[in-house]
Amino acid sequence: MGELTRGESGAVERLDAARMLARVERWCAINSGTRNLAGCSAMAEALADAFAALPGEVTLVEPGAAESVGADGSVAALAHGHHLRATVRPEAPVRLLLTGHLDTVYPVDHPFQTLTWREPGVLNGPGVADMKGGLALMLEALLAVEAEGARFGYDVVINSDEETGSFSSAALLAEAARGKVAALTYEPALPDGTLAGARGGTGNFSIVVRGRAAHAGRNPADGRNAVVAASALALRLHAERSPRLAVNPARIDGGGPNNVVPDLAVLRVNFRPADAGEIARAQALVERAAAEVAAVHEVSVEVHGGFNRPPKPIDAGAARLFELVRASGADLGQAIAWRDTGGVCDGNNIAACGVPVVDTMGARGGAIHSAEEYLIVDSLSERAALSAVTMLRIAEGALA
Structure with a gap:
């Protein structure tokens, strides 16, 4: 252990490990898969009750507009749960942003719904690490610093749609980031405590191809095969991948009876750009390939989607924040390292607002997004x- 001030030591001593674990167990009993709106509502209410222990105002915020493209090519509004926002001392000269998400990847009908002790100190369950453990320790840290007479201001944003891209909360995150000196996001750390450093970006597209139906035996030449055109588009896009731009044509919806030339297909594609230049290249690629395929195959092509998470580089501000976290860890006897990752999260969006962010301040754990997900319970404290x-x-x- 290094040198802690009296206030820092006092805050650490106030942390209640049993209370954090109880929160995790209680919150993980609520299924809050992103599309389970009733479960997300119940989770948001539980969090609102818990975060009401802080000074300031806690509100449940209506989700922003979002849409989805169906397998039939139709575009429909996509409902999401409420997001939580807590605002404390907005007039303070130093203000922070703390973020997390209440949704998980496990739908209400997923078989993984219960908590199990894998061994002493290791808890297996849906969302224990990603990220209900992170929410529990975020709240505990805030309660501890408040008890020590905190004077800084902060906003807490906990959204209901992070696992599917934060489409209905992106505007809320951007607004909350305004004027903040730094941000902490509570995605889980790696099992050894390593933090995520630089992140690439991501973009998701649904590309609707409409052709012309015809009898596959009597007059196939009169048809315009949408599945063939979508496949050609997928191949063109995939051929442009590079070490700095991953391109993953993930699915084609469409087709029908074997004796009908299909007149509809929907291509789903994910891009992972390393930087803003690769986003521009990918956007131009999609536009060019869509136009070329439409002309060659005599089909119409409609492009939906875009790049919802910009790349997150480690700039000078982020480097200073990482060093502060590392030094704080060292004074607590915790070795803190970081490494770059291909994954994305709300930290990407926050960094794009010009706010330094460390986005893996959550609990240590692993096997997230699987039925093997686990939390190392000692890491809560x-x-x-x-x-x-x-x-x-x-x-x-410290960041001035």
């Missing part, structure tokens, strides 16, 4: 202490 000390040091001007 470790990471809550790391958050508390980091926040107190930012409040004292």
